[in-house]
Amino acid sequence: MNTNDLKIFEAVAETGSFTKAAAAMFTVQSNVTARIKSLEEEFGAELFSRTSRKVELTAAGKTLMQYCKQISNLIAEAKSDVQSSTRVSGSLRIGCIETTMALKVPEMINHFEEHFPDVDLTFKSDMRNALINDVLNFNLDAAFVSGPINLSGLDQIRIREEQLVIVTASKGPNMEELLAKQPVKIVVFGQGCIFRARLESWLSSKGIVHYKSTVLNSIEGIINFVEAGLGMTILPEEVVSQYYAGRKIISNALDKQLGTMITVLIFRQDKTQSAALKAFIDMYSKLDKSEIIAPLNEAQSAGKRGKLKIRETKKMP
Incomplete structure (x- = not known):
């Protein structure tokens, strides 16, 4: 053989x-x-x-x-490590959910390339479970997903904690009126999305099990539909406040249990890791997260230079 x-x-x-x-x-x-x-x-x-x-x-x-x-x-x-014993090089395949892909990937590229310009990064967005399976099956080197994760064969590091909010139109019925009108209308990503699951759990806690779902495949589309009064949704508060502050929408607070989302970076418990993967993991393990999660408008040019490749699926978080 x-x-x-x-x-x-x-x-x-x-x-x-x-x-x-x-x-x-x-x-x-x-x-x-x-x-x-x-x-x-x-x-x-x-x-x-x-x-x-x-x-x-x-x-x-x-x-x-x-x-x-x-x-x-x-x-x-x-081959990568032997050919480059002094500089970190090679390639990495990183997975993330849609909000990370749309809003955070340019920042990640910008920060990582400053330190490791010879590493090619490929990003893929998909549902949480699909990303976990891709890491386990060697289709991805690592992935940013909601945690914590308790699966044999995977390690993880905590990246950050985010607050989720219910988003509704500013011109229209208030929350009580929206919930009283049947069926309740929601605007969400497809099945498997962590935000959709949280919204459905919240509705269930209110005794609402029947609702009308409008499924879209982009954050921008969801915001447009919510702003037009076609339903409510759940998104990270930071996404709403930083990137859609000028829109005619309102953020409604959630309780801590449903409103807190922890993002972790998962990777296999391999005995050996490439120098590129070690560098990526170490950067997120040691640096203050505020250094990594910088304002998006300061990193817009990241995807225009270097070796950025983005492969985005039609599936969402």
Whole structure:
């Protein structure tokens, strides 16, 4: 077995086809078949279930896939560390929820690149559970999510505490009138969003279980709909006060239990970490958070220089 055998194995798993894997690896199908057979003999287990339509990983194959991802990451990190023993370089894949993506990522890039200009940062926004799974499955190096997290295989550091508020239109019914009108209208991100979950929990505490949801995929869209009187929402107070202070909306306080959100940075409990990941974790562990979370307008240019890449999904927090 060699690393190329594992790459062929990954190609078959990703494409679901020996033919497509051969094309992706610039080889012939007979070689792919031979290499997979060799791996199955070496591990003493069938790695794929084969049908006339598709090829799928078996339970043993899924186990091997996890190790393949670890091996690939270790090789990439080893090359980066060996090639640059004096400067931190390489790449990092960081996950975050939508509010972090839209409002905080430029600040993170600006701050990190000042200290580590040779590191490529790729950001991805998604739902909390999806981000956690991506970190566990080696698709992300780390992620900012609401915490605390209690999962085997993950470490975390506390980043900050935020206060959430219910946002309503300033021109329109007050909170009591909004809650009295049935069905209550809410404007939210999709299922899996921490803000939506908090709003639904708050409504439930008021004895309201039936409500009409308008689902949008951007903060700006949600603010527009709330301002137009089409429903209420929950967002971080800082987001509302710093970036939408001039809008015709009102922030309504929540009790401490529902109104407090703690953000943590999660990462795997690997025995080895790349120099780039160590630098990223150390920066958030040691620096005062006020140094990192600077006003957005002071960091707008961050995404225009350096090596910033942003891959944003359609899913939200």
